[in-house]
Amino acid sequence: MTARLQVEAATVTYRQPGRGVLTAVDGVDLRVEPGEVVGLVGESGCGKSTLARAACGLEPLAGGRILLDGEPVQRLGLRAREVRLRRIQMVFQNPYASLNPRRRVGAQIEDGRRVAAGAPAPVGELLESVGLDAAAASRYPHEFSGGQRQRVAIARAMATRPDLLIGDEPIASLDASLQARVAALMRRVALENGASLLFISHDLAVVRAIADRIAVMQSGRIVEQGPAEQVWAAPQHPYTRRLLAAIPVADGLGRLPAV
Amino acid sequence: MTGLEITGLTLELNGRRILDGVDVSAPAGQVTGLAGESGSGKTMTGLAVMGLQPAGSKVGGTVSYDDGEVQVADLLSLRPGALNRMRARRIAMVFQDPSSSLQPMLSIGAQLTDHVRHHLGLSRQAARTRAVELLERVQVPSPEAALKRYPHQFSGGQLQRIAFAIAIACEPKVLIADEPTTALDVTVQAGVLRLLRGLTDDLGLAVLLVTHDLGVMSAVADTVAVMRHGVVVEHGSRYQVIREPRTEYARELVESLPHTPPPGTGEPE
Amino acid sequence: MTAVPLRRRRAPSLPVAWRRPAALAGALVLLAWVVVALIVPLLPLEDPLRQSVGAAFQAPSAAHLFGTDQLGRDVLSRTLWGVRSSLPLAVALVAGSLVIGSVLGALAGYLGGVVDEVIMRVADLVFAFPTIILAMVVAAALGPSLVNAVIALLIVSWPNYARVMRALVLGARGQEYVIAGRLLGAGPLTSLRRDVLPNVSAPMLVLAMLDFGNQILLLAGLSFLGLGAVPPTPEWGSMVADGVVQFSSWWLATFPGLAIFSVVVAFNLIGDSLRDALDPRTAGAVQGSSI
Numbered sequence: 142m143t144a145r146l147q148v149e150a151a152t153v154t155y156r157q158p159g160r161g162v163l164t165a166v167d168g169v170d171l172r173v174e175p176g177e178v179v180g181l182v183g184e185s186g187c188g189k190s191t192l193a194r195a196a197c198g199l200e201p202l203a204g205g206r207i208l209l210d211g212e213p214v215q216r217l218g219l220r221a222r223e224v225r226l227r228r229i230q231m232v233f234q235n236p237y238a239s240l241n242p243r244r245r246v247g248a249q250i251e252d253g254r255r256v257a258a259g260a261p262a263p264v265g266e267l268l269e270s271v272g273l274d275a276a277a278a279s280r281y282p283h284e285f286s287g288g289q290r291q292r293v294a295i296a297r298a299m300a301t302r303p304d305l306l307i308g309d310e311p312i313a314s315l316d317a318s319l320q321a322r323v324a325a326l327m328r329r330v331a332l333e334n335g336a337s338l339l340f341i342s343h344d345l346a347v348v349r350a351i352a353d354r355i356a357v358m359q360s361g362r363i364v365e366q367g368p369a370e371q372v373w374a375a376p377q378h379p380y381t382r383r384l385l386a387a388i389p390v391a392d393g394l395g396r397l398p399a400v
Numbered sequence: 401m402t403g404l405e406i407t408g409l410t411l412e413l414n415g416r417r418i419l420d421g422v423d424v425s426a427p428a429g430q431v432t433g434l435a436g437e438s439g440s441g442k443t444m445t446g447l448a449v450m451g452l453q454p455a456g457s458k459v460g461g462t463v464s465y466d467d468g469e470v471q472v473a474d475l476l477s478l479r480p481g482a483l484n485r486m487r488a489r490r491i492a493m494v495f496q497d498p499s500s501s502l503q504p505m506l507s508i509g510a511q512l513t514d515h516v517r518h519h520l521g522l523s524r525q526a527a528r529t530r531a532v533e534l535l536e537r538v539q540v541p542s543p544e545a546a547l548k549r550y551p552h553q554f555s556g557g558q559l560q561r562i563a564f565a566i567a568i569a570c571e572p573k574v575l576i577a578d579e580p581t582t583a584l585d586v587t588v589q590a591g592v593l594r595l596l597r598g599l600t601d602d603l604g605l606a607v608l609l610v611t612h613d614l615g616v617m618s619a620v621a622d623t624v625a626v627m628r629h630g631v632v633v634e635h636g637s638r639y640q641v642i643r644e645p646r647t648e649y650a651r652e653l654v655e656s657l658p659h660t661p662p663p664g665t666g667e668p669e
Numbered sequence: 670m671t672a673v674p675l676r677r678r679r680a681p682s683l684p685v686a687w688r689r690p691a692a693l694a695g696a697l698v699l700l701a702w703v704v705v706a707l708i709v710p711l712l713p714l715e716d717p718l719r720q721s722v723g724a725a726f727q728a729p730s731a732a733h734l735f736g737t738d739q740l741g742r743d744v745l746s747r748t749l750w751g752v753r754s755s756l757p758l759a760v761a762l763v764a765g766s767l768v769i770g771s772v773l774g775a776l777a778g779y780l781g782g783v784v785d786e787v788i789m790r791v792a793d794l795v796f797a798f799p800t801i802i803l804a805m806v807v808a809a810a811l812g813p814s815l816v817n818a819v820i821a822l823l824i825v826s827w828p829n830y831a832r833v834m835r836a837l838v839l840g841a842r843g844q845e846y847v848i849a850g851r852l853l854g855a856g857p858l859t860s861l862r863r864d865v866l867p868n869v870s871a872p873m874l875v876l877a878m879l880d881f882g883n884q885i886l887l888l889a890g891l892s893f894l895g896l897g898a899v900p901p902t903p904e905w906g907s908m909v910a911d912g913v914v915q916f917s918s919w920w921l922a923t924f925p926g927l928a929i930f931s932v933v934v935a936f937n938l939i940g941d942s943l944r945d946a947l948d949p950r951t952a953g954a955v956q957g958s959s960i
Contacts, residue, residue, distance in 0.1 A: 221857075222851060222852060231849070233845040240849075242950060243949060244867075316437040316612055387587040388586055390618065391617070393641070395620070395639075397590070398619055
């Protein structure tokens, strides 16, 4: 069976003036199956966001390849994105920057509906599916809180009826009390619509709660991947163990996390 | 009690009441956590105590300060000069993003010694010695060399340690830390939390820790005050607030966290 | 699932701009000048071109409210007649350089690469010369006339707009909502029109409004050198230019100067309000009452 998203030995490099070449993603292999939720976890600078951007065609590959349903993902240049590739959609990190401040929310979701494969749900229904009022369509982004904006961004992505939804740290700028809720929402909405979800986050605790499989990334490489429960309960790689040990657990016991 | 006592703190900005009578005390030698969601007023409480509220806001209530040597009945009624001296010597602050709270054009040495020389009246040599001690205290590697370097040459975690060094340079008694680990990676955060706890215990600081992260609260705070709509809705020991919350809101906050068994224990849920 | 409550709704609308007192004042001043331009031939004024050497350099008096100039012409009449050439010229100049500069700057910023290189190197070339000197050279090459002076000034003014526009577009291009739009299949033109330009229009508008005074004065410079308004056509810029060399006759430069000032201030007031009105974040708010 072909994977929905297949990343094969993908490498992304940046040229840094005066400091040589930085390899942000270093020969990564990763599969996301249809209807699967994969969590990609790592700390800042590990290359997880670069990998997400590459999967959308936003970064050129220096090596390897990225396939959507067996067909390569080309880089998004100046031309409009290929129709086939519009089935990959992304929810970004910063809810304050990912919606056009000058346009009504409904019009922005409409952009997604217009390129949908098949019959998209009405805007009102899309908004309700992410827990917002259908009436929200006529409002502007500044009238929403960060969590609400992120819901709008999810609705916009889902309007295209994507096959693969990528969340690039979609909960990092939200209040702690919202993070788990929005992550769970993304899982539910993606699966209800038959899409796979690649969920990128630095927060292992949240990822564990929603992902079927977890991949842990460090310095451009995936150091460990496996079923979520296994990675959480019985981590194999020392880096994963360190990452898990460092999570401060809200148990009220005053335990300092291990360094 | 020595430490900081905030009573009935109110703050109004453009006709909107942002703080609506905050009562919380931060005793010496303890970390007092201020938890809450964005917009709850937790950050504004920290800023108002420092006299750093936004221009045009009206502040009411009292903030009393007592460190055993110096007592101030109400910081809010001090004249700007006197408040400035309190801020320099006795109350320090650490912010969320160390890369923007340090001056990018000045070396670490300059930022550590200028401050110390001015307020403690030390000689150049003595200030330098003190700066090296401070960097050792916050565990910045090779302090001598670090003094000559600039903020952009450090990682976020190292910068936050340096920000702590600057904050404790004049031996303050009160430290206000506003989301000091939120911008840091989780493995780096663990080290900075240990540092914060260590400084509190060793220096007898009264720490007011503002954070939305209940995990962080649970790790370092002695007591936790939960804020909502500009008031403290619940204040108690960290165990009580996190494990046996008395108010509906605090319970919701705790329950919104992902339900996870302790990581790496080898036993699935 | 319960719906998440929303904050109060606020929609932008252009007419809101006119509810602001500052914008209203600016609009009234401009309207007044337009009315003057239309009815000035009907006003009981002296012929602005009639010379009377015997009556040169007369200070303001009941006969000549604004005094007379070096050729004995009535300054009041010339100032009011001057609006007929100065205002349309300034509007044409600012609008022209705004459009040319914005289009070129947006293309340079959005497309990058060779397009960017070519446009910006040409802009640098223009920047390398002092504005007025270059305008003189171009105007002289084209021959003295108001139209040619306008062309010359367009050639020297667009790079300012292009440079600012390019920087704004470069900043906006990397915004997540622009990328999100591209992922939804927007081509470069749709992306520019829908996501980029509306979000960079405010600073461009302010730049244009601030440029009015500049343009009127540049035009005056050319007129002064005999390359713009051909004497004796009354035009504010050349009147000021003529007046400033006559130190003892303050009224020569003052009254046309005040006319320029009133127009510049009017445009600035309108520009500020327009900027707020076009932005949904500030549209409903009356100035000063929101953060």
